[in-house]
Amino acid sequence: MSCSKVRGWLPAYLAESLGEEERQEFRAHVRSCPGCRRWLWQEDATVALALALPATDTADAGFVEEVLAGIHQRRVERALARKKQTWRRAAAAAAALLALGLAYERWPRSPRPQVVAQPAQEKLAPEPFVEVEGEGVRVYQLASGGDARTQVAFIVSPSVEL
Amino acid sequence: MSNAHDDELIARLRAGDQAAYAQLVEEHAGKIYRLALRLMGNEADAEDVLQETFLSAFRSIDRFEARSSLSTWLYRIASNLAIDALRARGSRDRTHQTHLRLVGEEEAPKAPELLQEKEVESIFSQLAQILPPAQRQAFVLREVEGLSTSEVAKIMGCTETTVRNHVFSARATLRRELARRYPEYLPRGGEA
Numbered sequence: 238m239s240c241s242k243v244r245g246w247l248p249a250y251l252a253e254s255l256g257e258e259e260r261q262e263f264r265a266h267v268r269s270c271p272g273c274r275r276w277l278w279q280e281d282a283t284v285a286l287a288l289a290l291p292a293t294d295t296a297d298a299g300f301v302e303e304v305l306a307g308i309h310q311r312r313v314e315r316a317l318a319r320k321k322q323t324w325r326r327a328a329a330a331a332a333a334l335l336a337l338g339l340a341y342e343r344w345p346r347s348p349r350p351q352v353v354a355q356p357a358q359e360k361l362a363p364e365p366f367v368e369v370e371g372e373g374v375r376v377y378q379l380a381s382g383g384d385a386r387t388q389v390a391f392i393v394s395p396s397v398e399l
Numbered sequence: 400m401s402n403a404h405d406d407e408l409i410a411r412l413r414a415g416d417q418a419a420y421a422q423l424v425e426e427h428a429g430k431i432y433r434l435a436l437r438l439m440g441n442e443a444d445a446e447d448v449l450q451e452t453f454l455s456a457f458r459s460i461d462r463f464e465a466r467s468s469l470s471t472w473l474y475r476i477a478s479n480l481a482i483d484a485l486r487a488r489g490s491r492d493r494t495h496q497t498h499l500r501l502v503g504e505e506e507a508p509k510a511p512e513l514l515q516e517k518e519v520e521s522i523f524s525q526l527a528q529i530l531p532p533a534q535r536q537a538f539v540l541r542e543v544e545g546l547s548t549s550e551v552a553k554i555m556g557c558t559e560t561t562v563r564n565h566v567f568s569a570r571a572t573l574r575r576e577l578a579r580r581y582p583e584y585l586p587r588g589g590e591a
Contacts, residue, residue, distance in 0.1 A: 253566065257547050261545065264545055274512045278511040278586075282511070282585050282586075283574055283577065285511065285512075286511075287523075287538070287542035289511070289512075289516075289519045290437070290523055290543055291516040291519075291520070300428065300429070301421075301424055301425045304424050304428045304453070305421060307446065307450045308454060311450055311451075311454060
């Protein structure tokens with residue numbers, strides 16, 4: 238590849254209109270040719286700077302081991318973090334349940350229907366009976382169970398306005 | 400790397416073969432690290448991006464559809480992770496990078512073609528900080544890594560025209576920054 242041919246490609250390279258194959262040839266040539274490198278710094282320093290950056294891989298065995306170890310470390314840390322998070326979530330759920338339970342217990346609500354033991358209903362008192370004697374009216378209410386002592390009598394006079 | 404080679408490696412990765420994980424790292428870690436370093440501008444962040452790239456690849460290998468090569472797929476994961484990190488980082492570092500150049504200004508200028516690889520890396524790293532993330536991504540993938548426009552478009556998830564526009568804008572910004580910070584590396588004392 239001649240230097241002059243490669244140098245002739247620069248305008249198309251800068252216009253982004255150079256074919257990919259020629260572009261790769263241009264780049265490879267400039268990287269390997271000190272004269273064209275010097276020329277390119279004069280023509281376009283940004284392209285020269287980009288092509289002056291090292292293109293070789295830095296991945297020796299030690300580097301790869303370091304990367305693998307770093308990846309492993311991150312995986313372990315994330316697994317632990319996930320576990321912690323699971324525990325935290327479980328604890329939070331338990332705490333929430335407990336709080337709900339307590340709130341339910343203390344929540345003011347309408348009294349529950351209570352079953353109160355009722356004493357066996359007494360025998361109903363007999364119906365009152367009325368006696369009319371002249372203009373006077375007597376109303377008798379007899380106590381239940383035959384308890385004559387608690388007999389009550391109402392004497393109603395028609396001259397009394399109620 | 401041939402498609403058959405990729406296919407075989409992908410099948411082993413999907414089967415959970417631990418040796419395949421190591422092989423994937425061995426074959427691609429160097430390139431991915433280099434890309435991450437140029438996008439992030441420092442080794443610590445580049446290592447983060449590198450490890451996260453492989454973790455993400457291991458997790459999502461079942462979803463890899465082989466529409467691109469394994470290498471392009473890894474480039475996409477890495478550059479997207481780097482761009483997310485750069486966007487999160489924001490513009491804080493740009494001021495810092497400007498300061499770095501002022502500290503080193505006392506050194507005698509050297510002809511650009513005689514710069515050592517480390518010096519070139521350092522100059523590029525400082526200049527690239529000024530580029531918006533998408534321009535930086537396009538410039539690094541296209542001009543530094545030498546990928547085709549269509550590969551860069553796939554990686555960035557945009558059209559080839561957008562890639563070209565990002566590259567043109569990045570070159571213009573870098574030329575301006577070179578003239579401002581390193582006029583000795585431009586012809587006729589700083590004219591780009």
